Amino acid sequence: MGLNPNGRNWGSLVNWDDLGKFYAGFIVAWTVILYAGVAFLIVNRNLAFIKIRNQPLAVAAVSFLHVYLVKIFLAYTTNGHFLCSAEFWIMSIYLPFGIALFQANLAQLRSISDQQRDLVYTKHGSFDGQSSLSAAQRVRYRWSSLSGIQKSYVYVGTGMTVQLIITAALYATTPTLQGDWSSYGDVSHAKGQALCRKSPEWIPSAFWQLAWSWLYGPYLLFRVRNIHDVHYWRLQVIYSVISGLPGAPLWLAALYSTAFKPVNRRWVPPMWLAPGIVVMQFTTIFFPIYEIIKSRLQLRQTLAILESWEDRRGIRQSSNHADSSRASSDQPSITSSQQRELYTMASLERALADNPNPLLKFAATRDFTAENILFLMQVQRWKETYASALRANNTLSESAKSQLFHSAVDIYMSRVNDKTTDFPINIESRVRQDLDTIFGPAVPTGRLDPDEDMSYYEAESWIKSPKTTSTFHMDNSAHSGASVETLTAIQVLMSFPVENHESIFPPHPGVAPLGESRAKMRAGFDEHVFDAAQRSIKYLVLTNTWQKFVKEQQPSIDIRIAD
Known part of the structure; x- marks a missing residue:
């Protein structure tokens, strides 16, 4: 292996030896791979689990x-032929800004988790007396109403501004950074370049790395310790924090300790930061890509299971009589047909109708898609109300139709309109435009305070220990005398305990009362107004959240069927 015996010696020639070529080749290859991944994410940016990661922020950080x-990978190759002042700005701005944006991106995990949990809590009451507050009180109120991620953005933005001011001040007041090395005495150009990079003005540039690795990183790990998402987000935080721990201490040691001098000839001091940065970039870009690929594979598997189940359903139905005659003597077994049944649209609809709490809990705490489940529940309840009113009088009265319109606007504002909800459902643009045309004019102007956002479903049964529980089966009359052994897989899945109370759909605070001009119903408002959006979200839930939920519950289902 051909190596320059002097290594990085700040000489007049660049180090184009084998090691220099390796460093240059590696960074070129990694750049191509990394930004190919970025391009892939941009193409798939409309996927729901990509949207929640705030990919523009992630790409900016990367x-x-x-x-x-x-810069640091080419430091050995360039052999000091890079201006100290330029390196100072890169080290003081690009590194801390990248880490700051990376921190903000990772902080979204906790914020998204909290907001998803808030979706299934009903927040009672809101404060409407802001006009009577002083200016300072209004500022405090607005600050307290910000979400966790919004506060993180403020903190990070403030830190970046402070860092920029400090960097500019240090550069303006330090002649050595501007190329004046007279303070070092009569030194050669190479010696001046080396001494310039060891001046104390570089220490603030390491502050962000130290703060991220040894202060904020462990704090973030503590904050997300109880989050177990299915998007590998928590795993990304763990890898990024652990990989970043050794970098800054080793960089400072290599810079100021003579014991590192032999190492510095081949592995320049800033290179100790490289492994942590590469891991940060890899987890930020390629963990979502892995999820996209895995999601597509699971979608194909789910569709194959559905097709197979439909093909065999007729055979299974024709053999039901023979199977029932053997049921009294044979032990129950977990059949593949039972497993296939769990993945069908009918099973999802039964879950939503009989006991949506387990699915809602999974969507809110693991998949971060609670808005989809809540939307399906709201639309189902709204349609039932519409049908009930229609059956009672054959035709809808103006009062009943007005109330139904108010409720529909309520659903639109809390689940569809991205100006009035933090988690709008992910539907096709054409479907959204149709709903915008019908309900958009009825939406009050302005954005609601986060504190006023109210849920449409109380799910305290999975937050607090229920005082009384009841078991929901898909068909109580059919199975009133059945033992556990006779239940199918879908019946077991739907028999999770749930608190015995009436579900509540309180009105969105921004929708009532509507002004006369806003309350005017547009053409196209009828019982089918949500059909297209409902079909779209049902398919999305069936092929994503539902199949993840079923797979997670499969061991428990198998055990309960076999017992």
Whole structure:
């Protein structure tokens, strides 16, 4: 292996030896791979689990870090032929800004988790007396109403501003950073370059790395310790924090300790930060890509299971009589047909109708898609109310139709309109435009305070220990005398305990009362107004959240059927 015996010696020639070529080749290859991944994410940016990660912020963080990574990987090859002042700005701006944006992106995990849980809590009461508050009180009120991620953005933005001011001040007041090395005495250009990079003005640039690795990182790990999402987000936090721990201490040690001098000839001091940065970039870009690929594979598997189940359903039905004659003597077994049945649309609809709490809990705490389940529940309840009113009088009175319109606007504001909800459902643009046309004019102007956002379903049964529980089966009359052994897989799945209370759909605070001009119903408002959106979200839930939920519950289902 051909190596420059002097290594990085700040000489007049670049190090284009085998090691220099390796460093250059690696960073070129990694750049191509990394931004190919970025392009793949941009193409798939409309996927729900990609949207919640705030990919523009993630790509910005990765790009800032990559500028610094390119510089340090080429430090050996360039052999000091890179201006100290330029390196100072890269080290002081691109590295801390990249870490700051990366922190903000990771902080979304906790914020999204909290907001999803809030979707299934009913927040009682809101404060409407802001006009009577002083300016300071209004500022405090607005600050307390910000979500966790919004507060994180404020903290990070403030830190970035402070860092920029400090960097500019240090550069303006430090002649050595501007190329004046007279304070070092009569030194050569190479010696001046080396001494410039050891000046104390570089220490603030390491502050963000130290703060991230040893202060904020462990704090974030503690905050997300109880989050067990299915998007590998928590795993990303763990890998990023652990990989970043050794970097800054080793960089400072290599910079100021003579014991590292032999190592520094081949592995320049900033390179100790490189492994942590590469891991940050890898987890930020390729964990979501892995989820996209896995999601597509699972979708194909689910569709294959559904097709197979439909093909065999006729055979299974024709053999039901023979199977029932053997049931009294044979032990129950977990059949593949029972497993296939769990993945069908009918099973999902039964879950939503009989006991949606387990699915809602999974969607809110693991998949972060509670808005889809809540939307389906709301639309189902709204349609039942519409049908009930229609059956009672054959035709809808103006009063009943007005109330139904108010309720429909309520659903639109809390689940569809991205201006009035933090988690709008992910439907086709054409379907959204149709709903916008019908309900958009009825939406009050302005954005609601987060504190006033109210849920449509109380799910305290999985938050607090229920005082009384009851078991819901899909058909109580049919199975009133059945033992556990006779239940099918879907019946077992739907027999999770749930608190015995009436579900509540309180009105969205921004929808009532509507003004006369806003309350005017548009053409196209009828009992089918939500059909297209409902079909779209049902299919989305069936092929994503539902199949994840079923797979997670499969061991418990198998055990309960076999017992």
